[in-house]
Amino acid sequence: MTMPWTLARQTARDAVKPLEAVEVPLPDALGSALASGVNAHTHQPTCDTSAMDGYAVAGLGPWTVVGRVSAGDRVPPPLRFSEACAVATGAPVPAGADLVVPIEHCHLDGELLTGYTGELGKHVRRRGEDWSAGDELVPAGTVVSPAVLGLAAGAGHDTLLVHRKPRVAVVVTGDELLRSGPPRPGRVRDAIGPMLPGLLTGSDLLGTTHLRDDPEALADALTCDAADVLVACGATSVGAKDHLRRVLVELDAEVLVSGVACRPGHPQLLAALPDGRVVVGLPGNPFAALAAVVTLLQPLLGTLSGRTVQPAITARFAAVGHRTDTRLIPVTRHGTGALPVGRDRPGSLWGAALADALAVVPPGHFEGEVELLALTSGNAS
Numbered sequence: 044m045t046m047p048w049t050l051a052r053q054t055a056r057d058a059v060k061p062l063e064a065v066e067v068p069l070p071d072a073l074g075s076a077l078a079s080g081v082n083a084h085t086h087q088p089t090c091d092t093s094a095m096d097g098y099a100v101a102g103l104g105p106w107t108v109v110g111r112v113s114a115g116d117r118v119p120p121p122l123r124f125s126e127a128c129a130v131a132t133g134a135p136v137p138a139g140a141d142l143v144v145p146i147e148h149c150h151l152d153g154e155l156l157t158g159y160t161g162e163l164g165k166h167v168r169r170r171g172e173d174w175s176a177g178d179e180l181v182p183a184g185t186v187v188s189p190a191v192l193g194l195a196a197g198a199g200h201d202t203l204l205v206h207r208k209p210r211v212a213v214v215v216t217g218d219e220l221l222r223s224g225p226p227r228p229g230r231v232r233d234a235i236g237p238m239l240p241g242l243l244t245g246s247d248l249l250g251t252t253h254l255r256d257d258p259e260a261l262a263d264a265l266t267c268d269a270a271d272v273l274v275a276c277g278a279t280s281v282g283a284k285d286h287l288r289r290v291l292v293e294l295d296a297e298v299l300v301s302g303v304a305c306r307p308g309h310p311q312l313l314a315a316l317p318d319g320r321v322v323v324g325l326p327g328n329p330f331a332a333l334a335a336v337v338t339l340l341q342p343l344l345g346t347l348s349g350r351t352v353q354p355a356i357t358a359r360f361a362a363v364g365h366r367t368d369t370r371l372i373p374v375t376r377h378g379t380g381a382l383p384v385g386r387d388r389p390g391s392l393w394g395a396a397l398a399d400a401l402a403v404v405p406p407g408h409f410e411g412e413v414e415l416l417a418l419t420s421g422n423a424s
């Protein structure tokens with residue numbers, strides 16, 4: 044039974060649980076979602092630290108220079124009134140110092156230092172100024188970006204606890220499909236296989252298998268137990284060679300979504316196999332397949348990979364919607380608004396290829412803020 048688009052997306056999110064947590068070395072965590080928050084092992088900075096190359100000074104000048112410290116040196120002895128210590132950026136600042144005077148604001152005559160003084164504490168990064176030991180720096184569910192890796196390393200981590208990435212196997216079906224060269228009457232180039240890997244960021248793609256319209260081969264492919272998610276492309280409709288629904292019945296699958304009230308992407312489906320693996324059926328029309336990726340596949344992978352659902356991105360938009368179904372319309376963003384790209388027939392990816400996002404347009408005439416689904420890789424909303 045055809046399901047409203049919003050409910051279908053939520054059903055995909057709720058169909059599974061996050062995969063198990065694994066502890067991995069920092070570089071291997073990139074792109075995974077944190078299974079626990081990243082906490083600081085120590086204060087940052089761990090001691091009062093100079094933010095400038097210059098002199099740490101105590102009291103009023105002129106000062107007598109009594110020492111010199113570089114980044115990496117031990118904390119120098121405390122300063123007394125009218126004493127100074129030459130400090131490098133990143134060097135520990137001695138106790139008793141009131142501020143650091145940058146080198147360009149100083150004059151040194153032998154060991155006698157004069158210079159312009161600023162306010163108390165100037166150019167000193169105080170111990171714990173950035174964060175304190177035990178602070179949560181990044182919450183669980185955050186996708187590990189390059190900046191998260193750098194932050195985690197800076198906060199003293201060598202490993203991170205992340206959710207295992209979902210393993211995805213893709214099966215592309217169709218007697219008519221070509222994998223190279225130009226299409227010709229009766230033969231069509233596979234446009235979905237090449238599109239999918241870039242839409243599965245945060246997952247491990249095990250491989251893409253091309254099959255003829257053969258129910259036994261399809262059933263075999265869907266029993267690949269190395270995968271958490273099986274993506275079947277084509278064969279979702281009701282034609283004589285559209286075997287997916289029949290094969291799912293044979294495999295005792297529970298069909299969770301059988302058709303979605305959205306254009307394109309009407310016949311997309313979601314099913315759970317008896318062993319817990321999940322099948323997503325993408326319609327053969329390539330733009331309809333993309334619509335099913337953003338509606339069912341990416342939300343499903345988002346939950347499996349443990350990602351926090353991000354707040355919707357919206358833009359002002361006006362369109363004549365479908366009478367009963369949600370429309371997914373390729374758009375480009377302009378300031379706070381969005382404009383349709385056109386060229387969005389279900390069999391064509393032309394509009395989507397020129398677009399920044401798909402606008403989610405509810406049924407009926409629409410004018411106002413619409414949700415945008417980014418078309419860059421990894422939209423796991």
Ligand SMILES: Nc1nc2c(c(=O)[nH]1)N[C@H]1C(S)=C(S)[C@@H](COP(=O)(O)OP(=O)(O)OC[C@H]3O[C@@H](n4cnc5c(N)ncnc54)[C@H](O)[C@@H]3O)O[C@H]1N2
Binds near residue numbers: 309310328
């Ligand atoms: N009687 C009905 N017929 C159809 C309905 C319906 O409700 N009743 N729905 C239509 C809609 S909407 C769609 S979408 C398609 C979905 O069809 P399938 O998922 O079964 O896919 P196919 O029949 O195999 O192919 C449809 C179309 O797409 C081309 N195709 C297939 N795979 C690819 C690929 N990998 N790359 C590029 N193009 C592909 C294929 O050649 C067909 O032209 O069903 C409608 N029919």
Ligand code: MOO
Binds near residue numbers: 305310328389
């Ligand atoms: O809705 Mo189909 O999915 O038009 O192409």
